[in-house]
Amino acid sequence: MRWVKVAAIAAGVLIAFLVVSSVIGFLMEAAIAALVVAVVVFAIKAAFYRSQLSSKRPSSEIHEPRPGSPSRRHNAREVDDELARLKREMGG
16 A cells, blocks of 8 residues: 555656646747747848838939049039938938
């Protein structure tokens, strides 16, 4: 009778260990899955934000003249208009 109690306690401890270890394993897998989902969502948001920034860029940006291309001469009014446009874009 005494050995039966010892065996029952040992079996109970073994079952408790298996249940606790499986629950901990499940929680670890859930945490890893949540981390992967968070990284994917962050990557999608970052890509979407970059595409929004690139679509908001003005189409008329000032570019440096290419080497070998003839440089255009601007009259004073064109320069003043361009300066006013830049001030508006920069918020100044």
